[in-house]
Amino acid sequence: MIELQGCSKDFNRGGVNQVRALDDLSIRIEDGDFVTVIGSNGAGKSTLLNAIAGTFRVDSGSIIINGQEVTRWPEYRRARLIARVFQDPLLGTCPSATIEQNLALALRRGQRRGLGPGVRARDRQRFREALQPIGLGLEERLQDRAGLLSGGQRQALTMVMATLVRPDVLLLDEHIAALDPKTAQQILALTARIIDRQRLTALMVTHNMRHALALGNRLIMLHQGRIILDLCEDEKRRLEVADLLERFYRIQGEELANDSMLLA
Numbered sequence: 251m252i253e254l255q256g257c258s259k260d261f262n263r264g265g266v267n268q269v270r271a272l273d274d275l276s277i278r279i280e281d282g283d284f285v286t287v288i289g290s291n292g293a294g295k296s297t298l299l300n301a302i303a304g305t306f307r308v309d310s311g312s313i314i315i316n317g318q319e320v321t322r323w324p325e326y327r328r329a330r331l332i333a334r335v336f337q338d339p340l341l342g343t344c345p346s347a348t349i350e351q352n353l354a355l356a357l358r359r360g361q362r363r364g365l366g367p368g369v370r371a372r373d374r375q376r377f378r379e380a381l382q383p384i385g386l387g388l389e390e391r392l393q394d395r396a397g398l399l400s401g402g403q404r405q406a407l408t409m410v411m412a413t414l415v416r417p418d419v420l421l422l423d424e425h426i427a428a429l430d431p432k433t434a435q436q437i438l439a440l441t442a443r444i445i446d447r448q449r450l451t452a453l454m455v456t457h458n459m460r461h462a463l464a465l466g467n468r469l470i471m472l473h474q475g476r477i478i479l480d481l482c483e484d485e486k487r488r489l490e491v492a493d494l495l496e497r498f499y500r501i502q503g504e505e506l507a508n509d510s511m512l513l514a
């Protein structure tokens with residue numbers, strides 16, 4: 251369970267560039283909820299994820315994860331509960347380490363990592379079993395350096411690393427946006443499968459309304475740091491992309507600042 255109560259965050263406070271990225275935002279996300287997050291550029295989507303992950307502290311409000319108040323916890327401490335996947339496939343893996351060394355590091359999430367990413371024989375079987383369902387043959391390449399992999403392969407590896415030890419919360423920030431359409435579809439399918447199988451509590455930021463409607467059991471739309479639309483599974487299932495846009499216009503009374511949500 252994730253709960254944000256009255257969270258606000260200003261950047262460049264007191265300056266001419268001051269912006270309220272989160273504006274008294276409250277939301278309760280139940281265990282096992284998979285929430286897709288949409289909104290135009292600058293709506294506060296990444297800020298919401300950053301606030302949960304502890305990239306910065308919110309200026310006001312509180313954040314509770316699984317009953318624990320984490321508002322003042324630094325990012326590294328929250329990392330025991332939270333796994334993240336970013337847009338850039340290069341961010342999630344260490345290129346000079348082998349696939350199995352990367353996975354061995356992921357296996358120790360939340361523990362003291364020690365000096366080297368040593369790989370135990372019994373872990374290799376676990377790694378193969380985690381990689382095999384992706385269908386990219388990575389299970390046969392455990393000793394290859396991650397830097398040799400394509401962007402899509404690295405993002406698949408990142409997804410497996412993020413969930414090798416089941417996180418309490420999985421945060422996906424446009425994690426397929428940098429991939430070609432076919433690879434993006436594969437990683438999206440992998441994402442849905444992992445979240446479903448592990449019954450993860452997850453938030454996924456996307457600019458693609460089709461994906462936002464198709465995946466997950468709840469959809470929120472942000473605008474100017476506030477939640478302007480919050481749809482449950484049933485409502486989501488009944489909506490088409492055009493309906494969603496219409497809802498946005500109706501609520502906001504203005505046009506979307508960018509067309510990427512339409513065109514994606």
Ligand SMILES: Nc1ncnc2c1ncn2[C@@H]1O[C@H](COP(=O)(O)OP(=O)(O)OP(=O)(O)O)[C@@H](O)[C@H]1O
Binds near residue numbers: 262269290292296
């Ligand atoms: N570290 C920061 N310093 C200053 N301003 C920031 C910072 N992070 C975010 N902002 C500002 O906060 C607002 C919300 O940004 P955020 O990145 O959360 O938007 P977003 O919805 O993720 O947008 P996009 O879809 O373009 O990625 C924007 O006006 C942005 O410029």
